[in-house]
Amino acid sequence: MEQENQRLARAALTRLIEPGDLLGAALVDVTGPEEALELMCDDSRKPTAALQQSVSDRLGDAATTRREVRLETGFQRWRTRVPDLAPQRDLDTLRRVGGGFLGPEDPDWPEAVNGLDLARPLGLWWRGQVSPAVGLARPRVAVVGSRDASEYGIRATHELIAPLMERDCQIVSGGAYGIDAAAHRAALGATARGEAPGVRGAPTIAMMAGGLDRFYPAGNESLLREVARTGLLLSEVPPGSSPTRWRFLQRNRVIAALSTLTVVVEARWRSGALATARRAAELGRTVAAVPGSIFSANSAGCHRLMHEVGALPVVSGGDLLELLSLEHSHVSTPHGGMSGRQYDDLDVPDRLLFDALPLRQLTTVDQLCRVAGLSLGAVLSGLSRLRACGLATEADGQWRRSAAK
Amino acid sequence: MEQENQRLARAALTRLIEPGDLLGAALVDVTGPEEALELMCDDSRKPTAALQQSVSDRLGDAATTRREVRLETGFQRWRTRVPDLAPQRDLDTLRRVGGGFLGPEDPDWPEAVNGLDLARPLGLWWRGQVSPAVGLARPRVAVVGSRDASEYGIRATHELIAPLMERDCQIVSGGAYGIDAAAHRAALGATARGEAPGVRGAPTIAMMAGGLDRFYPAGNESLLREVARTGLLLSEVPPGSSPTRWRFLQRNRVIAALSTLTVVVEARWRSGALATARRAAELGRTVAAVPGSIFSANSAGCHRLMHEVGALPVVSGGDLLELLSLEHSHVSTPHGGMSGRQYDDLDVPDRLLFDALPLRQLTTVDQLCRVAGLSLGAVLSGLSRLRACGLATEADGQWRRSAAK
Structure with missing residues (x-):
């Protein structure tokens, strides 16, 4: 019952206080929703100095600078909407279309x-x-x-x-x-x-x-x-x-x-x-x-x-x-061309050797040493590796790149 | 003359050593370019253990991991290109088309x-x-x-x-x-x-x-x-x-x-x-x-x-x-619509008041208090401010927004 009254008071307050009105929020925070609503609805009640102090402190806590802090100014504007108050009707309206109202006290409150x-x-x-x-x-x-x-x-x-x-x-x-x-x-x-x-x-x-x-x-x-x-x-x-x-x-x-x-x-x-x-x-x-x-x-x-x-x-x-630190199953990373990846996977001497291999005419191993700047041993072992992965072709002891690479 | 010889040696070395060959760079760094070139050009010279140590240390300094460090392997590949050496001819070639060669010792070196x-x-x-x-x-x-x-x-x-x-x-x-x-x-x-x-x-x-x-x-x-x-x-x-x-x-x-x-x-x-x-x-x-x-x-x-x-x-x-920390004279920042900027420049109560002003029909000050949730004083002073900047229009004591705002 207590909680139901609080919810009804909060529902009413959402009509009187604009979203983001921190003075209003501070008042509700200090007095609770029912007391805040009563204060607004009764023109004869003036905020006490003690209440003003508590609200000012609460606004200060929220690190709000250059904010309006005078409750009297607030009451002047909140009270203009009191004649429009009908929280039970508002709740009924939403219940009819399928809905309701949540306050911070509700277990479902986000x-x-x-x-x-x-x-x-x-x-x-x-x-x-x-x-x-x-x-x-x-x-x-x-x-x-x-x-x-x-x-x-x-x-x-x-x-x-x-x-x-x-x-x-x-x-x-x-x-x-x-x-x-x-x-x-x-x-x-x-x-x-x-x-x-x-x-x-x-x-x-x-x-x-x-x-x-x-x-x-x-x-x-x-x-x-x-x-x-x-x-x-x-x-x-x-x-x-x-x-x-x-x-x-x-x-x-x-x-x-x-x-x-x-x-x-x-x-x-x-x-x-x-x-x-x-x-x-x-x-x-x-x-x-x-x-x-x-x-x-x-x-x-x-x-x-x-x-x-x-x-x-x-x-x-x-x-x-x-x-969000949620794993995702499919890799969305696009991939480059196969030949680019193969090239990057080669050792440096084999890359130099691959660069030195002509596309069409054949060339000798000696020539490859000079063009690639590699020793005879490096060229011979490199050629066999390149051939193994389909990058080099040999004919009559001479070499060129394999087709379509 | 000393510097000229160094430059000529470096020009020659750019033909023997591939860009990014850190073993070659370390050797040049340790011996100087002329000695490095002589070592490469004389097949009979073997790198001493002391030289190998200095070069290994230099490579270690450069925080290079898993790098090839054996000078003998390097010499095998560098020497394959010695027959192609003609640094003076290369310099002449570039001089003819308008150009030259810079070494790190040159004052113009970047x-x-x-x-x-x-x-x-x-x-x-x-x-x-x-x-x-x-x-x-x-x-x-x-x-x-x-x-x-x-x-x-x-x-x-x-x-x-x-x-x-x-x-x-x-x-x-x-x-x-x-x-x-x-x-x-x-x-x-x-x-x-x-x-x-x-x-x-x-x-x-x-x-x-x-x-x-x-x-x-x-x-x-x-x-x-x-x-x-x-x-x-x-x-x-x-x-x-x-x-x-x-x-x-x-x-x-x-x-x-x-x-x-x-x-x-x-x-x-x-x-x-x-x-x-x-x-x-x-x-x-x-x-x-x-x-x-x-x-x-x-x-x-x-x-x-x-x-x-x-x-x-x-x-x-x-x-x-x-x-680059260089100032630029013209502001390239695009700007939004005028009305958006005007709105943002208003105080909060005046924004609420502007929101409450109808576009076409006129409304009373009392109604504005209620709709905007503002006190009478705030509405009256706000209306005069909004009118002053052309946002509100009054007729017979009633108010609406100005046209085209």
Whole structure:
């Protein structure tokens, strides 16, 4: 009951306090959610000096500089939304479409977001046929990028994600157009095609900026419905909330915190995906970026991240599995031509000898000594080795390279 | 006279000892070039135990493991070429076409190659209208890559080199097809167009694998003639020597050693350019690579280098100048849309307020407080700021966003 009241209070607070409002978060942290909610709902109550001090201390702990610390300013804005409060209705709304609300006290709460400290969400609204317990239990990889992705970015997204699904990873993204949509699709597609036999829970999580009662953007509605059917939608804000620009920027921090590894596939020089990557780096998570053409504006942000936060260049799903310290069975390493490898495997004198062998006309052993700069013994033993591996041919005591080498 | 004899002896030794033959280099180092030459030319002389010991010690110093150390084996191969010796004729050949020979004792010797220690060339044959003194005096950048370069690689090469020429750098490459040729062309082109006003000496150096009496490969003859006219050709081997595969691999180490910075523009998974880059890294030189499509085999080697030797991804000449610690005047940083930058410059409450402003219909201040979650004071002062920078419009006491924002 106590816990149920706490959850209801937190659900209510997600309507009053904007995501990333650290003053609000500090207050909730100090008083607990029920007391914080009561303070906000009762205009007659003023914060005491002792409370102000505790909240200021808590903000100081979070190493927040130049932050607003005056509770009175906070109450002025939080109270403007009190008339809109209806937490039980909000919970009912999500229960109807298949979903609910998680607070940090819930056993299913994703511990990973606690890395955000004070910036951790007050709670998470969820929507999906899969329960959060199953939905939030596997290695998570954030795959993010431009809304106006190029064909290159879309192809790269699918290429990178397929091997991750074979290893039962979960793809986190933001449900937006472009790379986000491609990431969700790649995860769902691999699961639907049975390429991810190990996946029993949600193959993908969409961390949304607005309320989960509707699907936004409209063009992604059928995709997001599919995510809700086999995966999970999450949001910090209650049903009915618009996906504002601020909330888009704020939900990036949750994407970063949820994931062990954040990969930026395509991003312009200025892009929300960079904010996600920087936040991931600040949290000590691994950050990777997909390289691309130096002439593509869509890759400029990826290259920027390699410089600015040391994002690791990744070219395949195998690279990502390595970063996750998951073994991968098939070697994605391309191989060069056979003749190049054979040459490198030769001893130095045999390489010099091979270089000296003419392609067409035959030559004498004496001539080979001079041209290769090798002793008679080295040439004779080398010729027999080269012949043994099919690199040299002899006729009437004279030598040339074997054909097609 | 003493020095002249040394130079003549070294010129002769470049015919007997293959590039990268460390046993030969150690012998020359221990006895000096004249004595080493005499030993090789006189079949009756056997190396003494004391000499063998000194040479073994010298090889040990160079931290060479599993190297052949027996001088007798060396003499067997070096002596095979003694009949071909004609150092004065070789010097005359190069003097005729405009060139000569440099030993480490010469004042014009490029000190940078001494970083190779025992693997430093015995000497360098040069060809060009520019004297080595002028030709080897500026910040050198090696630009190397695939022979079968793509159009992307060629374009990238020109893009990266142009800003370097404005800052009087010198481009070192291998004179081969593909990226090498593009690099020489870009350097020559910038100079010819007067875009490199500071360049008085050689804009580019071609480090060749064969003798400098002829231009190889044939398809690059006119390019290499142009390099000889305004730049410099270098080689470890005397005129008449073939550009063997071994010599191609060996000259890579000289390209790396000559340059402060080595850039790989395009390279396959197995490519000679990677050897150059790895050698550069071993020498403690900066190594950079140009990112490209993850689907392009021509970029696979570049991405490999980022992982294996920590090659820095570079996308512009400005990036290279930064690595060289040379300032560059024009900022190559692309910029995002104006509205993105304006938004980021706003304070947090003003961003929330801007998000809350409707695009078309007007809204009241009270409604804005609720939607934005801001106090009345914050909304009123915020609206006046947003109006001042053209982001908000008021009519009859109601508000919306300004058009086209």
